[in-house]
Amino acid sequence: MNSPRPIIAVSSCLLGQRVRYDGTDKYDPWIVELLGREADFLPICPEVGIGLGIPRAPIRLMRVAGRVRALGIEDPSLDVTARLSSFALETLNKLRGVSGYILKDRSPSCGLGHVKLFSDDRRFERNGVGIHAAIVRAALPDLPMADEGRVQDPRVREAFVQQVFARHRRLARNQENVPRSSRTKASPSSSA
Ligand code: SF4
Numbered sequence: 001m002n003s004p005r006p007i008i009a010v011s012s013c014l015l016g017q018r019v020r021y022d023g024t025d026k027y028d029p030w031i032v033e034l035l036g037r038e039a040d041f042l043p044i045c046p047e048v049g050i051g052l053g054i055p056r057a058p059i060r061l062m063r064v065a066g067r068v069r070a071l072g073i074e075d076p077s078l079d080v081t082a083r084l085s086s087f088a089l090e091t092l093n094k095l096r097g098v099s100g101y102i103l104k105d106r107s108p109s110c111g112l113g114h115v116k117l118f119s120d121d122r123r124f125e126r127n128g129v130g131i132h133a134a135i136v137r138a139a140l141p142d143l144p145m146a147d148e149g150r151v152q153d154p155r156v157r158e159a160f161v162q163q164v165f166a167r168h169r170r171l172a173r174n175q176e177n178v179p180r181s182s183r184t185k186a187s188p189s190s191s192a
Pocket residue numbers: 011012013014019020021044045046047048104107109110
């Protein structure tokens with residue numbers, strides 16, 4: 001991706017998009033107003049991306065027969081695990097060209113940590129990782145990823161920004177080494 005500024009994927013709700021299950025957002029002023037001076041954003045909302053509406057029934061992580069599933073809280077027969085997994089795999093190509101990814105914490109889709117995982121008897125078991133975040137992290141281990149809770153810490157924030165700019169420089173160098181005729185043009189767009 002030959003962009004003069006780094007492109008950072010961000011959970012859409014953190015950018016102020018009203019895409020949460022209850023129709024609200026989780027606007028993050030540091031991301032939008034400060035990081036936005038230095039970078040462009042690629043908004044991604046996996047739950048809207050798989051066709052769930054706004055508002056929608058909330059989901060949570062549950063272990064069923066030993067496997068982690070994303071199920072409706074009110075109606076556990078609503079199982080969106082496969083759709084979230086497919087969406088994450090489809091998103092990987094876009095993410096290969098971005099320099100970082102900031103995700104909403106505690107979300108059963110986007111959360112990198114602090115996501116409540118319940119056992120099949122509906123008891124809290126432990127903290128887990130959201131379905132979308134887990135697939136992206138496993139597939140793209142070199143992509144700097146941070147959850148919005150952790151980047152409130154100035155040292156974590158600084159380290160993340162440095163990683164983002166280092167990857168941006170690497171991507172730009174790689175692009176320069178690709179023959180002009182084989183370059184693909186990409187621009188930030190919403191996947192939500
Ligand atoms: S799925 Fe992710 S981006 Fe969409 S509302 Fe939930 S936390 Fe935000």
